[in-house]
Amino acid sequence: MNTPTWVVLDIEGTLSSTDQVLVVLYDYARPRLGPWIDEHPDDPTVVEAVAQVRDLAGLPADATTADVVTVLHDWMTRDQKIAPLKVLQGLIWQRGYAVGDLVAEFFPDVVPALKSWHDNGSRLAVFSSGSVAGQVAFFAHTTDGDLTPLLEHHFDTVNAGPKREEQSYKTIADVLGAAPEEIVFYSDVPAELHAAAAAGWGTVGVARIGEPYGEADFTPHRTVRTLP
Incomplete structure (x- = not known):
């Protein structure tokens, strides 16, 4: 896959375990x-x-x-x-x-992938059902330190819309100022990938062993077990 202009990432089940949420x-x-x-x-x-x-x-x-x-x-x-x-x-x-009560933990492959995408010129954003405030706090207090400098945009169901609706992805593309084909979305939920694909985005299913959607049918989306 060519280096995308934008990589947009889900959190729960994709970057961090569902149990953590x-x-x-x-x-x-x-x-x-x-x-x-x-x-x-x-x-x-x-x-x-x-x-x-x-x-x-x-x-x-x-x-x-x-x-x-x-x-x-x-x-x-x-x-x-x-x-x-x-x-x-x-x-x-x-x-x-x-206050230090919470510290975010990621799957082992996540931070190296984020840094690799960033270093190779892709711009990073997050689209999660959790609020933008919660997302920013999550990435600011991780076991790998403050990762917020790697991310340029945060989207939730308030400022973008439901994650399983095509229009939400069109809204995000407008904010990013990018053509749909310049964006790749990584998620563990097939229905979210279907909506992103309907909006013209590139899509990658993240099928992590042991997660709720680990054995789901991700057809027709490209599917990985770990982030590149």
Whole structure:
């Protein structure tokens, strides 16, 4: 494959294990959601996220924090990629990384691949369901140090759209100022790759042994077990 102008990367199951998100990060955020909401009553980001939860869940405007948290916990249990949940999780994780409670870990091949792409002239971006704030904190506090200088853009379901919809990838291409054929997307989820391909992007399926999509059918996408 020729060196792409842009390499756009998924995180969960592609760069880092699913367990790190669904176990480590979710377990960290779960008990902190209620306290975070109550401790930030004047933060417009938190206020808006809580209002969105109430609206999406059909809760009354005066629903308690406990009512909101019940909804958030249910969404987490079902691993729902819902924007206000991701926003609140991202804020909590951001603080967790900043105070040293959390440290991001990648698969062994990831950091060498990121550095190789960067050194060979490809520009790097991330498209994850986790919030941009959470993504930046994740890459800033890793077992390999601060990796944020390697990345030029971060996209989530708020600023780009759902990961399984073609339009989201068109939106990202517009922001990157790149033609679709100049972009390659790496993900472990076939449905995301289908959407990216529909938008004209190059695609690579990352089928990691032991991950939820490790044995999925990635046809017709090129598939790898580790990053190049």
